[in-house]
Amino acid sequence: MDGTGADPDMLPREILSGVYVCAEAADVARTAARWFVDWAWQSIAKDGNCNVALSGGSTPRELYGLLATPEFRAQVDWPRVHLFWGDERAVPPESPESNYGMARRELLLRVPIPPSNVHRMEAEDPNIGRAAHNYEATLRQFLPLDDRGFPRFHLILLGLGHDGHAASLFPGSKLLRETSRWVSTPTVPKLGSRRMTLTLPVLEAARRALFLVAGAEKASILREVLCEHPDPPLPAQLVKPREGERLFLVDEAAAGQLSASQSQPIPKGKS
Numbered sequence: 667m668d669g670t671g672a673d674p675d676m677l678p679r680e681i682l683s684g685v686y687v688c689a690e691a692a693d694v695a696r697t698a699a700r701w702f703v704d705w706a707w708q709s710i711a712k713d714g715n716c717n718v719a720l721s722g723g724s725t726p727r728e729l730y731g732l733l734a735t736p737e738f739r740a741q742v743d744w745p746r747v748h749l750f751w752g753d754e755r756a757v758p759p760e761s762p763e764s765n766y767g768m769a770r771r772e773l774l775l776r777v778p779i780p781p782s783n784v785h786r787m788e789a790e791d792p793n794i795g796r797a798a799h800n801y802e803a804t805l806r807q808f809l810p811l812d813d814r815g816f817p818r819f820h821l822i823l824l825g826l827g828h829d830g831h832a833a834s835l836f837p838g839s840k841l842l843r844e845t846s847r848w849v850s851t852p853t854v855p856k857l858g859s860r861r862m863t864l865t866l867p868v869l870e871a872a873r874r875a876l877f878l879v880a881g882a883e884k885a886s887i888l889r890e891v892l893c894e895h896p897d898p899p900l901p902a903q904l905v906k907p908r909e910g911e912r913l914f915l916v917d918e919a920a921a922g923q924l925s926a927s928q929s930q931p932i933p934k935g936k937s
């Protein structure tokens with residue numbers, strides 16, 4: 667064990683700048699939980715609160731479950747944490763598809779976070795455009811702005827889609843050229859269904875963007891994102907915080923097609 671109580675065998679190794687590999691998906695979640703605790707303390711010490719955008723997906727689910735365990739729950743000053751979402755499906759909270767619903771079951775019901783600190787995207791609203799507008803107003807109310815006037819999260823959690831999407835920014839979407847809106851409501855190309863998502867300028871304004879990626883089925887797209895230069899770039903490649911850092915926390919299976927010799931290190935952002 668080191669001074670943090672972590673088993674050194676479980677510590678991730680940095681194989682490229684900002685890319686950390688853990689043995690298994692469970693270790694990815696555990697490392698992310700440790701980082702979450704540390705970063706929450708840092709943000710609260712500096713700014714008095716910690717504003718986090720959560721993501722959907724399978725790896726975050728494990729992270730949320732861990733944060734709700736007695737070991738981690740007690741290490742976070744939940745009344746000072748505000749939770750938002752990076753994206754949401756157009757379904758009610760009770761739906762198994764709801765990103766909010768998943769976080770509610772795994773985390774929110776099990777930690778002492780005040781309901782007024784939980785800011786879900788109401789993407790099930792039949793007038794989803796109005797709901798997006800309302801979400802922008804919520805962000806305006808709670809978040810400081812960066813020098814370009816975009817809301818600045820302490821942390822944005824992200825997954826990596828099989829096609830390189832991040833949040834609900836999909837390859838080929840004209841939304842990738844968005845320069846002014848904070849929240850948008852794209853249609854998912856393959857499903858024809860709507861989503862609500864933070865836009866690229868908001869992802870770029872984050873102090874930290876953390877991708878959680880696990881499983882051999884992500885190995886090929888992770889290699890493409892980290893080591894190749896498709897034209898146009900994939901959405902996940904475009905998530906580059908301007909005054910912050912982009913981190914990838916991945917398991918061995920997802921990292922299976924990365925090799926240090928092939929890889930082009932990603933320049934670390936300023937933190």
Ligand code: 6PG
Pocket residue numbers: 721722723724725726753754755765824825826827828831832833834
């Ligand atoms: C979602 C997210 C999406 C997700 C990736 C990865 O709501 O599903 O928008 O961006 O993070 O598709 O998901 P997995 O971690 O489940 O593979």
